Each structure stands twice: as structure tokens, then as C-alpha cells.
Amino acid sequence: MSETPKSHGRKAIRPSLKPRELMTDRPSLARAWTAQVITLFPEAFPGVLGQSLTGKALQEGKWQLDTVGLRDFGEGKHRNVDDTPAGGGAGMVLRADVMGRALDHARRRIPPAAPILYLSPRGRRFDQSVARDLAQTPGVTLICGRFEGLDQRVLDHYGIAEISLGDFVLTGGEIAAQAMLDATIRLLPGVLGNAASTEDESFSHGLLEHPQYTRPAQWQGLDIPDVLLSGHHGEIDKWRRAQSEALTRARRPDLWEAYQRSRDADGAE
Incomplete structure (x- = not known):
């Protein structure tokens, strides 16, 4: 019986037609x-x-x-x-x-x-x-x-x-x-480099992720929402949570129902 490939890692990655x-x-x-x-x-x-x-x-x-x-x-x-x-x-x-x-x-x-x-x-x-x-x-x-x-x-x-x-x-x-x-x-320690990035993404809190924006401030006549440029982090967090809840409720009623049950259970405690 031929020997199958061993475990692999720590090798430089170069473009190649040979994927292995x-x-x-x-x-x-x-x-x-x-x-x-x-x-x-x-x-x-x-x-x-x-x-x-x-x-x-x-x-x-x-x-x-x-x-x-x-x-x-x-x-x-x-x-x-x-x-x-x-x-x-x-x-x-x-x-x-x-x-x-x-x-x-x-x-x-x-x-x-x-x-x-x-x-x-x-x-x-x-x-x-x-x-x-x-x-x-x-x-x-x-x-x-x-x-x-x-x-x-x-x-x-x-x-x-x-x-x-x-x-x-x-x-x-x-x-x-x-x-x-x-x-x-991507969830293993050190893979993403910024652990916080996995905490705010979709599904991490039972909700879909809020919309994201970056420069330029205006594109094709569309502006970045004012709240994101305000510097008021409390208001930004509130806006993002509201957006996540609205998206989840509209697009994934199954997740929204589970999220509501989880909140009710936390409140009961």
C-alpha cells in the first residue's frame, strides 16, 4: 500500500499550477x-x-x-x-x-x-x-x-x-x-490577527451583521450615514445594533425568532 500524504504546514506559498x-x-x-x-x-x-x-x-x-x-x-x-x-x-x-x-x-x-x-x-x-x-x-x-x-x-x-x-x-x-x-x-488564535473582528461579524450574537461603509464619504450620490461620522461611539453602537436587528428580522426570521427567545430567557433569569 502506498503511503498517503503526511501532515503539512510551515512551507512558503508560491503561485503554482499544482494546488498541493x-x-x-x-x-x-x-x-x-x-x-x-x-x-x-x-x-x-x-x-x-x-x-x-x-x-x-x-x-x-x-x-x-x-x-x-x-x-x-x-x-x-x-x-x-x-x-x-x-x-x-x-x-x-x-x-x-x-x-x-x-x-x-x-x-x-x-x-x-x-x-x-x-x-x-x-x-x-x-x-x-x-x-x-x-x-x-x-x-x-x-x-x-x-x-x-x-x-x-x-x-x-x-x-x-x-x-x-x-x-x-x-x-x-x-x-x-x-x-x-x-x-x-479563521477562528483559530492568531489567524485573523484581530480577535475583535470575529466578535462583531454575522451570527456572533445571533444576528446578521450591520451594513459596513468606508471612504469616500460620498459615492454615486450616496452618503455614509451621518451617525458613523459623528464620533459618538454610543450612538454608533445603537445604530449598528438596530440595523442588525432590522436585517435579521427581515431576511432571517428563523434567526430572529431564536434571538428573541434568547433575549426572553436572559430576561427571565
Whole structure:
């Protein structure tokens, strides 16, 4: 069996047609948050995670990426990873024995406290609270689904939770994995550089973020609201809160209802 890529970090980022250039073999970083991805397409990583702030943080060793190519654990000469559904039906299903071998191999390379998540449209919806929780762990193992899904016995045997990016279906879990990792990695210490920026953004207080403005003061006949130029921070905070509440009430009634319940509970205490 060929050796799968090791954990990666602390390597200079250069423009390249080879997206996995960040990921040459190297020892794991003992205290770095580990993003482990089991996928049929390891060459898709780091993808956008190798750019901008997440790419800089990968270079600096604030997190590390460990891809596990599922095909390396496949059956037979052709490394088959799937088979027809038991009971009949369209499509193919990822085999339990193949995924089990990949998981056993992968979990030796990540702290036991790191959860295992299977990217699936039937899972719990990923949101900011999930990202915050994951950022408090030593890392995560993400299983990228393909075809009609994964043999249920794997989920049952390993106690794997299912997680969904939203109420739609993708051809595989790789895009969803990168989105979830981006949302989590940016919450790790030192990644954004300014911790306050994560405190005022959308969802941090159960509300959508207020509108933002910057120079020039007038553009296309539209002015920055006077209150933002007043220098009165108390009034600015009130305006921003009112804007956040109005936007949330209009655009996300589900969030607004949860926010109201939370405020009622706080008042009851």
C-alpha cells in the first residue's frame, strides 16, 4: 500500500499550477490544529485554503492539513472503493471495508479528541456555532462523501456524526469540506490577527451583521450615514445594533425568532 500524504504546514506559498504544492511530506506539528480530510480527490486540497489568511496560517504552522486518499485503500488491482447498493437501486455506495481501513490509518495521525464528521446532506446543518466548537478541538477528520453515500455500518461503528453545508446536494463533499474548514480555521488564535473582528461579524450574537461603509464619504450620490461620522461611539453602537436587528428580522426570521427567545430567557433569569 502506498503511503498517503503526511501532515503539512510551515512551507512558503508560491503561485503554482499544482494546488498541493503546500503539501510535501513532512512531520506533523505537535500543537497545530489538524484538518484531516478523507477524499477520493486529495489533489483538490488545499485549494482555496492555501490562499489568503488561511494559506498564511498554514504556512506559519497555525494549522496543518492531512489528506488521506481513499483510493489508496481500495480493493483489488483497480483499487475499487464502491459497490452497488444492497437491496438494489441506482448509483454506487462507498464500501465499509475500504473506508474502515482509511479511517483506521487516518486516526493514528490525529489526536483522539478530534471528532469525525461525515459530509452528508442529511446531517445537521453546519453553522457558526459548529465552527466555534470545532475551533476548540485539536482538529477534525472530515469524510468527503461521493456517489450515493457511505455504508451506514461505518457511521454506526465509529460513532460518526453527519454534517451538512445546506439543503442542497453536491457531487461530493470536497467543496463543503473546504467551506467548513475555512469557517473554522479563521477562528483559530492568531489567524485573523484581530480577535475583535470575529466578535462583531454575522451570527456572533445571533444576528446578521450591520451594513459596513468606508471612504469616500460620498459615492454615486450616496452618503455614509451621518451617525458613523459623528464620533459618538454610543450612538454608533445603537445604530449598528438596530440595523442588525432590522436585517435579521427581515431576511432571517428563523434567526430572529431564536434571538428573541434568547433575549426572553436572559430576561427571565
